[in-house]
Amino acid sequence: MTNILTVFQREYLSRIKDKWFWITTILVPIGFVVVTLLPVLLSELGGSSQTNLVLVGSEEYVPDEFLPEDTDRITVSTTDQSLEEVKTELQQEDSEITAVADFGSINPETAEYQIRVISDETLSLMAEGTIQSTLTPLIQQIRLQEEQISPQQAARLSSPITPQFERINADDPSAGQAYALAYGIGIIMYFILIFYGTSIMRSVQEEKKNRIVEILLASMRPFELLIGKISGVVAIGMTQVLLWLGFVLLATPGLLYLIGDRAESTGVSVEVVWNQVQEISVTFNLITLIPLFLAYLFFGILSYAGIFSAIAASADSDSDVQSLSGIAIIPIVIGFMTALTIVMNPETGVAFWGSMIPLISPLTMMARLPFGVPGWEIALSLAILALTSLGLIWLSAKIYRVGILLYGERLGWKHIKAIWK
Template sequence: MNKVLLIIQREYLTRVRKKSFIVMIFVVPLLILGMGGLITLVAKNSDKLSGEQVVNVIDDSGLFAAKLQSTKNIRFKPGGQSLEDLKLATKSDENLLILSIPADYAKKDNVKVFSKKKPSLLITDEIARQMNDIAVNNGMLQHHIDTAVLHSIKSNINVNGVEITDTGAKDANVGTNMGIGVACAILIYLSLFIYGAQVMRGVIEEKTSRIIEVIISSVKPFQLMLGKIIGVGLVGLTQFAAWIILSVISSKIAGHAFNSPQSPIASAMAILQTIPFGYILGCFLFYFLSGYLLYSALFAAVGSAVDSETETQQFMFPITLPLLFTYLLSVTVLFRSPDSTLAVWLSMIPFTSPVAMMIRIPFGVPGWQLALSMSLMVLGFLFTTYVAARIYRVGVLMYGKKVSFKELGKWFFYKE
């Protein structure tokens, strides 16, 4: 046990004493804050950044050209030329857009926007919206329906989610929970790759430099692998702890600096105070640690099986595919339906649950599902650590041989 502790100490101190580690502790929160401010600024000024697009309208139906309304980004004007002449003009002007509306515009895909480069969704969506509104109004007029009355009674209803708890009803903050879930899933996904890759690189470096031959003479391969995994994991926890502390301090400073209840920052902080951060943080740390232990053991096995980092790709893809698959689903599908059957199953499978469960936790997860998922995670990383250790003990002393999955299987069954 003392040898494992020495390896942990070496792996930990070697990394936390680096200038890059200390710098990143302070730089990352600033980068995230700056990125958030930049995104907000860009979103507010997106209309100005995109510029104005002139759309030449050729309307064979005679219903739309005079009724299309120009916006900040789109200016409609009559074509003035034939469609074929305008198409020829696009060869010399890549900003030229042509909206062609045939007489039978109602048929699918008959309305077209021609341009030398692909038109943006902003333009096509705005054109479709305006044309649908115009077509509906024309239809109502043909059926002698008073459009003015219909527009006057048109409502704009917003639905606000309210959660019923033991202490009473409270705002569900669906959007905030969604953002926190996606942010946690992205952070888990990135951290597992970053810190797992550090373990793999460390193994490859020691193996190629032949230092590992000296180390193995003093400790067992399993002790070395375990020490490297735990040491790098503690480095990750140290970074997260520092980032959390800095975030809390900055939020306190921001709260005092913007103490007006009408300010956007004060409003945002008031919403965040309703989120159970202790519960979410505890779950995040568990799934980071368990997911890290699961994947880093496999990364260590891959590092022991190759002689250089360029040879790792054939083994890395099958290992990381479940994590990548879940990440892509999380940021596109799962956050919209966190209690779906797919989300529940993905949050139970150890290879996918670190990402999938972090999407679900802000929305509330039944206790038995959380307990089962955590139990399976513990069993999962114990199993993968055992499998990786069987491969690692042979691979760290194997040089100059191209390794396949079949060969890894043989290593697993080698006797001590």
């Protein structure tokens, strides 16, 4: 026990003192926030480019009252000039025209209106989208007029049906909220399992390569060394996740402030976001969800730490380690892919069985939890995962004991007997 504690302390303290631990601890949540806010920021930054669309040959089709109002994205105007004249103007360097819509190209006889839009340079995707979303209602108006249908009639005929999804238990989350949460947790779990699995693999590999393990094994049993190492890595992983959770709690008021600062431009008020946060906390019962997340994370890291350390102990070269670790990552990838399927449809047999298979359950059960899972299923899934992780550690210790002192040869069939001794 003393040895386990000594190795645990070394693993934990050396990692927590490592600057890279703190860099990733700080940068990952910042990166997460940046990635989340990036689309909003980019759209704000990109909002200044305006498209000037000129309609040529539109007198026959477009009365002035049909012309859309200018927005910060597009201005639409008509001209008496011919297409060729406008094209010449378009090619001039100081031209303010972005594109020309040639109404002369419309063939009224076809069911689908096709209209040529000409520009001097290749238009951005955003400009193309803006032009399309401007021309579509404009031409719809023209066709409605041709069919002598009033805009009110048209609106009634074409109004979309919006189903109001309601749960008998009003506290249950909406599918959208559950999807977002399940997806987010799945991604976090995926990266943590891979990161800490490969982290312990590198650590074992390094000790084997620099032969320090020879001295360590003269001072303790392989099982003690492995358990000490794995528990150190699990503890550091849990520490990092708890720091991230703390960061989220601390950062929330700051984010609310930022949102409040932009309330006018975004139309999102602090109250709305705060209510959302409270609603999510209550709806998803975060008081239960967070401990379950930590429990699955704990046994997940434990399982993969066992697998990856056995790989590092039994391999003889870096390339062996690379190949074998590629195989070990497969269950994590399968788990993530299954989780993606589950968030789309959490009530299937795949969801149930996926959350019972130990190596993928940390990912799959996390994808199910936001949708609501019976307590016995969670208990059974956790019990299977916990027992499997302990079994994997036991097996890894046996492989580790034989493999760690093998130099110049790979762990092969001839060593299997020694492993079971």
